[in-house]
Amino acid sequence: MMNICIVGAGYVGLTTAAALAEFGHDVLCVDIEQSKIDMLNQGLIPIYEPGLEELIRKNVQNGNLHFSFDVKEGIKNNQIIQIAVGTPPKKDGSSDLGYIHNVIEVVHSTIQDYKIVITKSTVPPGTNEWIHQRFLDEGIDEKLFDIVSNPEFLREGIALWDIFHPNKIVFGTRTKRPIKVLKKLYQSGRAPVIFTSLTGAEMIKYASNAFLATKISFANETARICDAYNVEYSDVALGLGTDPRIGRDFLKAGLGFGGSCLPKDLRSLMYSAQRKNVDTRLLDAVLEINNTQVELYLKKLNTHLPDFKGKRITVWGVTFKPNTDDLRFSPAIALISELVNKGANVHTYDPIVQLQLPAICSHANQNESITNSDALIIATEWEQFLNSNWAEVKSRMSGSIILDARNCLDAETIRKNGLIYLGVGRR
Ligand code: UDX
Numbered sequence: 001m002m003n004i005c006i007v008g009a010g011y012v013g014l015t016t017a018a019a020l021a022e023f024g025h026d027v028l029c030v031d032i033e034q035s036k037i038d039m040l041n042q043g044l045i046p047i048y049e050p051g052l053e054e055l056i057r058k059n060v061q062n063g064n065l066h067f068s069f070d071v072k073e074g075i076k077n078n079q080i081i082q083i084a085v086g087t088p089p090k091k092d093g094s095s096d097l098g099y100i101h102n103v104i105e106v107v108h109s110t111i112q113d114y115k116i117v118i119t120k121s122t123v124p125p126g127t128n129e130w131i132h133q134r135f136l137d138e139g140i141d142e143k144l145f146d147i148v149s150n151p152e153f154l155r156e157g158i159a160l161w162d163i164f165h166p167n168k169i170v171f172g173t174r175t176k177r178p179i180k181v182l183k184k185l186y187q188s189g190r191a192p193v194i195f196t197s198l199t200g201a202e203m204i205k206y207a208s209n210a211f212l213a214t215k216i217s218f219a220n221e222t223a224r225i226c227d228a229y230n231v232e233y234s235d236v237a238l239g240l241g242t243d244p245r246i247g248r249d250f251l252k253a254g255l256g257f258g259g260s261c262l263p264k265d266l267r268s269l270m271y272s273a274q275r276k277n278v279d280t281r282l283l284d285a286v287l288e289i290n291n292t293q294v295e296l297y298l299k300k301l302n303t304h305l306p307d308f309k310g311k312r313i314t315v316w317g318v319t320f321k322p323n324t325d326d327l328r329f330s331p332a333i334a335l336i337s338e339l340v341n342k343g344a345n346v347h348t349y350d351p352i353v354q355l356q357l358p359a360i361c362s363h364a365n366q367n368e369s370i371t372n373s374d375a376l377i378i379a380t381e382w383e384q385f386l387n388s389n390w391a392e393v394k395s396r397m398s399g400s401i402i403l404d405a406r407n408c409l410d411a412e413t414i415r416k417n418g419l420i421y422l423g424v425g426r427r
């Protein structure tokens with residue numbers, strides 16, 4: 001059992017805190033936002049992540065998990081510090097490391113005895129080396145600290161599954177000294193534990209997300225070609241995915257990748273590469289394809305609805321993917337903004353989020369959201385949309401267009417109910 005302080009009670013920090021407490025460690029999770037900590041201390045969680053609230057409650061009750069907004073005390077009193085603050089994108093694509101800097105300064109100002117400082121936040125190659133150097137520049141003896149890079153690979157929406165069944169655990173270190181402690185941190189099961197340099201670990205994280213993004217853009221480009229030849233893309237994806245060298249995952253075509261990681265990490269990696277004069281033409285194309293997916297789907301809709309002006313269009317699903325409340329870089333939001341710009345009268349429904357945007361009407365009821373609509377767009381593949389009563393949908397709508405922007409519906413069922421089914425790479 002170890003005493004651990006996790007800084008940042010966001011998606012990554014909270015999930016990690018709950019899992020480490022479940023493994024039997026004594027975990028303190030701190031955050032500068034007092035309102036978040038107050039909520040957590042009342043047994044409520046500030047984000048939507050299936051199963052997380054129960055797991056947090058259980059570990060608070062058994063005394064393994066605590067919350068505080070006194071970041072300084074938390075850092076001072078624990079030997080192991082895990083940093084899980086955000087690293088949001090700047091306008092030029094680089095990562096804003098301001099929050100990381102703040103945490104590091106607190107460690108500098110409070111350090112008295114040996115500490116292992118573990119960066120879980122996604123940071124550009126070279127950041128953890130820089131952190132190490134900052135400690136030295138502050139005159140802190142090398143005997144007093146070890147910096148570790150320990151990127152997180154969990155996916156929102158299934159974060160608990162991912163953290164309890166990791167496919168790998170990655171630690172970047174400068175020396176062998178922290179390795180014995182690190183080996184006792186997680187329960188890796190059968191997952192390989194990879195030890196590398198600080199920058200090696202940072203690169204593993206960026207390369208992983210860049211590869212996943214590449215797979216998705218590849219899927220989307222392939223779906224465009226399938227569309228032109230009237231081929232069912234899902235058959236092609238199945239055929240592709242059965243080759244173990246390719247793999248089935250991340251071949252779903254649709255509105256493209258969003259969220260707080262894939263778009264941001266891709267751009268940050270490109271920025272890091274270009275700083276060193278490394279050409280990124282593959283990654284440029286991956287981003288470019290992703291940036292044109294919304295336009296592609298709107299063109300598809302145009303084939304049946306030539307002018308959006310004054311048309312009532314309903315969008316189901318506003319989050320960047322199902323089973324999360326996260327709207328960061330959601331392709332659905334980009335789609336909604338474009339529809340509004342083109343003069344459409346936009347109505348939305350999402351199982352978790354009541355969207356607050358000017359010029360749109362957000363509904364709490366799925367059926368009401370489609371009343372008198374000319375078209376319905378599925379922008380996020382929430383399970384409940386797949387099982388909709390399409391006869392009821394047809395009777396409520398004034399038009400009959402269903403644009404499946406996540407390739408998640410059964411086209412035949414839609415058509416049987418007198419509706420027009422539109423998708424890219426769907427027959
Ligand atoms: C994480 C990673 O840390 C990020 O680098 C990665 O790319 C995505 O996943 P996430 O958990 O999604 O970020 O961030 P967020 O939900 O915004 O949570 C960060 C938390 O840190 C917030 O609650 C914020 O209040 C807190 N914070 C921020 C601090 O406690 N101290 C600070 O100085 C800054």
Ligand code: UDX
Pocket residue numbers: 152153154155156157209212216249250251252253254255256257258259260261262320321
């Ligand atoms: C991602 C990585 O998967 C995870 O390992 C890392 O730790 C954080 O970033 P996350 O952002 O939670 O996780 O979501 P993910 O499931 O990767 O989906 C990202 C986006 O890609 C979503 O918008 C999703 O809709 C889209 N996507 C995913 C596709 O368009 N097609 C696919 O086949 C898979």
